[in-house]
Amino acid sequence: MSALNIEAKDIPTPPLEGLLHEQALAAYENSFRARAGIWAELLQESSARLASGRPSLHWLDTGTSGWGERRAKPSSRGLTYTDVNRLKQSGRMPAIATWKNFAPRGSIREPYRERMPICESYTVLNRDDVWAENVETLYEEAKARQWNATRDIPWGELEPLPEDLEKATCQLCTFLTEVEFVAGDFPAKWMYRIPQDFLEVKSFLSTQIMDEARHQEVFRKRALAGGGLLHSAPGFEWALAAILDAPTHTMGTFLLNLLGEGLILSVFRSGEMIAKTHVDKEIFRRCLQDEARHVSYGVMQFKNYLDNHPDRDAALEEMHRFADVGELVVLSAFVEAGFIEPVAILLGGGLNKIDQGMDGLAHMWTMFVEEYLQRCARAGFDRRARCKIPARAVWAA
Ligand SMILES: [Fe+2]
Ligand SMILES: [Fe+2]
Known part of the structure; x- marks a missing residue:
């Protein structure tokens, strides 16, 4: 087995020439390209680990998340958001959102903050x-x-x-x-x-x-x-x-x-x-x-x-x-x-x-x-x- 060899330049972007939405695609490519090195790094690391035959198993570590301390219990209506939101593990809704990516609230995400994409579409942060x-x-x-x-x-x-x-x-x-x-x-x-x-x-x-x-x-x-x-x-x-x-x-x-x-x-x-x-x-x-x-x-x-x-x-x-x-x-x-x-x-x-x-x-x-x-x-x-x-x-x- 051998690891993939991926660099930022290998992250595919759609071909621009001759397409109707050239400008939009160019903007997309520019914003993407700026941070694509992080994506390449992550792919590189994961594939190298797999190639070496070592599993990661990092996801078994619950850290300070409180995983397993309490479990969501249904109320008379079933299991509602209100029921699960009583748990610390569900995470609190912040007054100002600072996570502009897709990591679920309540998940272990802080260690990965710097290596995740920033989604510019998310603008309603209050x-x-x-x-x-x-x-x-x-x-x-x-x-x-x-x-x-x-x-x-x-x-x-x-x-x-x-x-x-x-x-x-x-x-x-x-x-x-x-x-x-x-x-x-x-x-x-x-x-x-x-x-x-x-x-x-x-x-x-x-x-x-x-x-x-x-x-x-x-x-x-x-x-x-x-x-x-x-x-x-x-x-x-x-x-x-x-x-x-x-x-x-x-x-x-x-x-x-x-x-x-x-x-x-x-x-x-x-x-x-x-x-x-x-x-x-x-x-x-x-x-x-x-x-x-x-x-x-x-x-x-x-x-x-x-x-x-x-x-x-x-x-x-x-x-x-x-x-x-x-x-x-x-x-x-x-x-x-x-x-x-x-x-x-x-x-x-x-x-x-x-x-x-x-x-x-x-x-x-x-x-x-x-x-x-x-x-x-x-x-x-x-x-x-x-x-x-x-x-x-x-x-x-
Ligand atoms: Fe309506
Ligand atoms: Fe309506």
Whole structure:
């Protein structure tokens, strides 16, 4: 047997010439190449040891990790993150993450720190930008309540509606389809930036991404089962872009989870009145449960951010200024014809009862603003005096 002979220059990098992503590949190669010598060294050492016939067995040494002192015990719900996090061996979630690689929290990793890669994608290093007290509970709930849009909706029982109600349902579902992927793209955009030490948050965000994929799926299928997709909503597209491009996770969470999904929650809560078939009622009922979790995470994440900020007053003022603009997001939904008109027709019970429906929608507006202000208050953010959304609908007498 003979050891491999590897140097930094032997670490393969993709050929650059003639490829479409030359610049990105060049940057990747440069950052990689700078530390590739360490990788080569590690491969060299390991292969030399194997070639000499000596096993390492270093992993049998438990050091001061406390391995074996206590073992994780399930509680009545099974073995949750909360149960395993009682153990010292699970490691504590740090306030500031310093591990920008993939070593699991609680593993023996300190001896290897200098010889591990530094992953530049991990940029959210402050726990309080993502943590929420209820994240572990919400993760458990999300797993227990997953459902399948293919199988769990009684599609075979969907009866055709009169054309005005069918079109209104299809238009509302088109609007919701447009919204749902952004609701998934936002946590996805932040998830890969969150280091592994915040594993509970990453786990919860992955359920939110799955939930939103399912919502997009169920509304798309509902529209196609009822005649087809109708019009996209240009005014609201701007609100969606504002959510996705929000500069910090907490700001985006405020926009998406507190405001945007708070509104969707109000709509789904009225599902009994909006839905015209038992199939539609079932869709709204199931989505409502999922959205309630996302809103709940948003409120508690925002609260945690404010509660732990070293300069709470400055943080509050910054968020107030952000909310001044952010509230336009919801306002733009409340004036989007492609959203409010189908809802009004469904609420009223027909195209000829759209006025009655608009009255119902005006009530929903007032209710939503009040619920939003209460959510802010729960997070410790008194928005009542500064709220930019009028307390009454713009069309209300
Ligand atoms: Fe959703
Ligand atoms: Fe959601």
